Amino acid sequence: MMDLRRKWALLTETVETFRQGRTIPPDLYGRAIPDQTVSLVTDTLDKWFALLDHSTTHTDSNSSGNAAMPVAQTLALTVARRVVLCVDEQVVQLTFTSPDGTDLPAWVPGMHIDLHLPxxxxxxxxxxxxxxxxxxxxxxxxxxPDGGGGSQEMHRLDIGTEILVRGPRNGFPFVARGQALFIAGGIGITAILPMVRAAQRAGMDWQLLYCGRNRESMPFLDEIEAWNSPHVRIRTDDVDGHPTPADLLAQVTGGAVYCCGPPPMISAVRTTVDATDATHLYFERFSPPPVTGGVEFEIQLIDTGDIITVAPDQTALHAIRKIRPDIAYSCQQGFCGTCRTRVLAGTPEHRDTRLTPEEQHTDMLICVSRATGGRIVLDL
Structure with missing residues (x-):
């Protein structure tokens, strides 16, 4: 088993080296294309290692936290603490613990957990x-309020509620060395904040730009301002106006850019970063990306025979939900696999970052993938 773990550590190091060698990684989360395969291997080894023993993580000996390979597990946790963070009361902070007080699998900045809600x-x-x-x-x-119901359900969770948690997983890699510009928009600060704390501890050359509609809507603002750091800029739309691409990237002097926020912010950074001295770009969305380059097509649901027209700027998931509002989905960005659906006829246009070429022959992720015209028949 130890030989296998050493081989996994070598694979992880190789993938990280590949990542760091790219100027701007091409996919949604700043990852290189081979990560699609690595993520599938990770899922398989997660299950394997969990059966072999009950250790929670493989962590690189480098204390900077540059590499960690957790054994993702499904845990039954309880809500131990609930705090409303913002003046506008629209952000709630939830803390989950094990009912028996045991330690949870380790994690590093950039990681997320999957929550299976009641x-x-x-x-x-x-x-x-x-x-x-x-x-x-x-x-x-x-x-x-007008989303898919997940945030509303999270806000209704009470202390003592038990919930299934899967993870942790990493779709937003952080390397605690060199220079870094962190750009956070609104609730995107949740992914960025642990990175900034780690950058401070590591003595990195870092800058943080935190943007929001107004101060009342910005979580963790008290903590960030308490640092009293010249490395921090706070920008609000009501005072400073909506930031331009030049505003977002004004502090780039080299090194990596880490960005998490709404789609317009991500788009502005992606289309402008090439003109700066940044060496790497890593980013994460908290909302679905806009549909671009789409054409109208039809979906037939095999169970009912219903034929649905999908508009050029609409996702298949959005169109299907009008008839099947109970259909399962989660990330709406093509990486979690919750909406994976079997294709019975027709040829999808795959836009996900999860399915292997072999899996794409039979399945599609309807949250992002579509067709280039005509009709596809789905096992729904």
Whole structure:
């Protein structure tokens, strides 16, 4: 077993080296394309290692936290603490602990957990607590009244509620060395904040730009301002206006850019970063990306025979939910696999970052993938 773990450590190091050798990684989370395969291997080895023993993580001996390979597990945790963070009361911070007080699998900045909510919904949230605290996981959730219901359900969780948690997993890698510019928009600060704390501890050359609609809507603002650091810039739309791409990247002097926020912010950074001295770009969304380059097509549901028209700027998931509002989905970005659906006829246009080429012959992720015209028949 130890030989296998050493081989896994070597594979992890190789993948990290590949990541760091790229100027701007091409996919949604700043990962190189081979990570699609590595993520599938990770899922398989997670299950294997969990059967072999009950250790929770493989951590690189480098204390900077540059590499960690957790054994993702499904845990039954309870809500131990609930705190409303913002003046507008739209963000709630939830802390989960094990009922028997045992330590939880270790994590590093950038990781998230999957929460299986009582309704059956599955949602991913970034860990925003202290990685050194092995007794709990902490997330913060903004209420989206007209969303898919996940945030509303999270806001209704009471202390003592038991919930299934899967993870931790890493889709937003952070390397604690060199220079870094952190850009956070709104609730995107939850993914960025542990990175900034780690950068401070590591003595990195770092800058943080934290943007929001107004101060009342910005979580963790008290903590960040208490640092009294010249490395921090706070920008609000009501005072400073919406930031331009130049505003977002004004502090780049080299090194990596880490960005988490709404789609317009991500798009502005992605389209402008090439013109700066940044060497790497890593980013994560908290909402679905816009549909671009789509054409109209049809979906037929095999169970009912219903034929649904999907507009050029609409996702298949959105169109299907009008008829099947109970259909399972989660990330809406093509990586979690919750909405994976078998294709019975037709040829999908795959836009996900999860399915292997072999799996794409038979399945699609309807949250992002579509068709280039005509009709596809789905096992729904």
């Amino acid at each position: 309704s059956g919904r599955r949602r991913q949230y970034s860990l925003c607590g202290d990685p050194a605290d092995r007794t709990s996981y902490t997330v913060a959730v903004r209420l989206i």
